[in-house]
Amino acid sequence: MNKNYRNFFGLKKEPFGTDLKIKEVLETDELKATATRFEYAVGLGAVALVTGEIGSGKSTALRYCADKLHPSEYKVFYVTATSGSILELYRQITVEMGIYQSSASRAVLTRLIRNEIAELVDGKKMKAVLIVDEASLLRLEVLSELHTLCQFHKDSKPWLPLILAGQASLIDKMTYRASAPLASRIVARSHMQGLNRQGMQQYLEHHLILAGVKGNLFEDAAVTAIHQGSGGLLRKANHLARGALIAAARQEALSVAAEHVRVAATEIF
Numbered sequence: 001m002n003k004n005y006r007n008f009f010g011l012k013k014e015p016f017g018t019d020l021k022i023k024e025v026l027e028t029d030e031l032k033a034t035a036t037r038f039e040y041a042v043g044l045g046a047v048a049l050v051t052g053e054i055g056s057g058k059s060t061a062l063r064y065c066a067d068k069l070h071p072s073e074y075k076v077f078y079v080t081a082t083s084g085s086i087l088e089l090y091r092q093i094t095v096e097m098g099i100y101q102s103s104a105s106r107a108v109l110t111r112l113i114r115n116e117i118a119e120l121v122d123g124k125k126m127k128a129v130l131i132v133d134e135a136s137l138l139r140l141e142v143l144s145e146l147h148t149l150c151q152f153h154k155d156s157k158p159w160l161p162l163i164l165a166g167q168a169s170l171i172d173k174m175t176y177r178a179s180a181p182l183a184s185r186i187v188a189r190s191h192m193q194g195l196n197r198q199g200m201q202q203y204l205e206h207h208l209i210l211a212g213v214k215g216n217l218f219e220d221a222a223v224t225a226i227h228q229g230s231g232g233l234l235r236k237a238n239h240l241a242r243g244a245l246i247a248a249a250r251q252e253a254l255s256v257a258a259e260h261v262r263v264a265a266t267e268i269f
Helices: 002-009 029-044 058-067 086-096 106-123 140-150 169-174 177-183 197-210 220-230 234-250 258-268
Strands: 047-052 074-080 127-133 162-166 186-192
Touching: 002 234, 029 047, 029 058, 029 162, 029 186, 047 058, 047 169, 058 074, 058 127, 058 162, 058 186, 074 086, 086 106, 086 140, 106 127, 106 140, 140 162, 140 169, 140 177, 162 169, 169 177, 197 220, 197 234, 220 234, 220 258, 234 258
Parallel strands: 047 162, 047 186, 074 127, 127 162
Antiparallel strands: none
């Protein structure tokens, strides 16, 4: 079916995919603002938060921001958080650093991480950045200790900027007393919101162009339906838009109507 609907509309590739190259990402004002805050926190060696609803584009924003850091100058370590212990997080970080250590000691793993950062910054004259995605899953006891990774030379060297990304509940967790040492290091916050109606129109047209179609296949009512049905959130919009294209192709309609979006919504949600 995918091939049939793509042929029908003259799409050169699967539209509304998540495997976008950085140069293909739509540069919205919100994304640029997030990048500015990201760069500010990295420059200070501090902590930044990137929050948003599920499917709002947080992970894409992180890729976009990290891509702006030149690989000859920066080493970015990216981990996806879980609800496990601090020991599990440390193990994830060491693996990301290429360190394979089976120790069950937090002290040992902390030392290994510190040594790696020190060698990178002091030895190789590079800069390190640690990104923790899905950070809203982290336990409070993990957040209460995480700031210690950023302390070098009695906390006088800001060698490890930390970017935490997750749902809005991450902000709530930062208000707890246990999280205060980490929260005190936050210098920038970005919240990814859903697109407005005009932004959704631009987003749909952008992805059609990426798929090889210059004209807009979505009627105004269909754009409104996708915007309302997705709440402006990108992941839901992708599913609705792709499903609506398939529904329109089945009826051999040359454009996507609001009814096709409705049909897509019954399949997806």
